[in-house]
Amino acid sequence: MSRPPAIILAGGLSTRMGGGNKGLRLLAGETLLSRVIARMRPQCDLLALNANGHPDQFEDYDLPVIADGFGGFPGPLAGILAGMEWAAAQGMDCVVSVSVDTPFLPQDLVHRLREAKGRNGLAIAASEAPNGELRDHPTCGLWPVGLADDLHAALESGLHRTGQFAAAYDPGRAVFNSNPVDPFLNLNSPQDLADAARYL
Structure with missing residues (x-):
């Protein structure tokens, strides 16, 4: 059985981080995007990036860059929809x-989601x-591409x-487990980056 593709959501405005692309911020000398790629590439056969703005800023990462299909930065649901549509075009029935x-x-994220x-x-x-x-982290999920029409209508x-x-x-x-650190800890500010560097 082939492994599902994954979309990395990086389409937001990063206002609390001071603007710019959050994924290019450094954490202990590596970009956040590099760290997420390193976690996900061993788990997926295909990997893409959902980002808005000029795709050239990501050319070093060798990933397809897919923009939101909705204007106005509507949030992660638009990125998930873009991921669904990209996965469907690859002949896949779901996307992470x-x-x-x-x-x-987590390094077993995809397996556990499936x-x-x-x-x-x-x-x-x-x-x-x-x-x-329990705390849900719905931006981290496994999505059937068959829900794309419903998600489009919802947006x-x-x-x-x-x-x-x-x-x-x-x-499902x-x-x-969150010990010693929540694996879904999201970094929204320069202070969060400093705290995460201490975890590392």
Whole structure:
């Protein structure tokens, strides 16, 4: 069985990081994008980047760069839709999405998402805090490309919450431990980058 392709979501405005492309920010000498690629490439046969703006800034990464099909930076759901459409064009029936600002992604993420998929074929990642509380991370998920039309309609209706869209399709959950650090920790500010460097 072939491994599903993955789309790295990097289409946002990075306002809390000070603007520019968040994926090109450095964490301990490597870009966030490089770190996410290193985590995902061994898990996927195909990898693409969802980013808006000029694709030349990513030419060193040797990835297809796919822009949102919706204007106005509508958020990660637009990137997931772009990933679905790209995966379908490759003849694939699903796509994994991850965010470019999550450099500690699990190395068995794709396998665990596939094992966890619900009755509609959708799975999202979740992490378990030391107190047992579960936290969903819906931008990190396994998405059937057959939901592309539904997602397009949802975006046209103004829906922007990834978790809200996923919840409508009874997703399975791949639950990961958060000790010593949440593997889905997302870095939104220069302070987050400094804290993550200490984790490393």
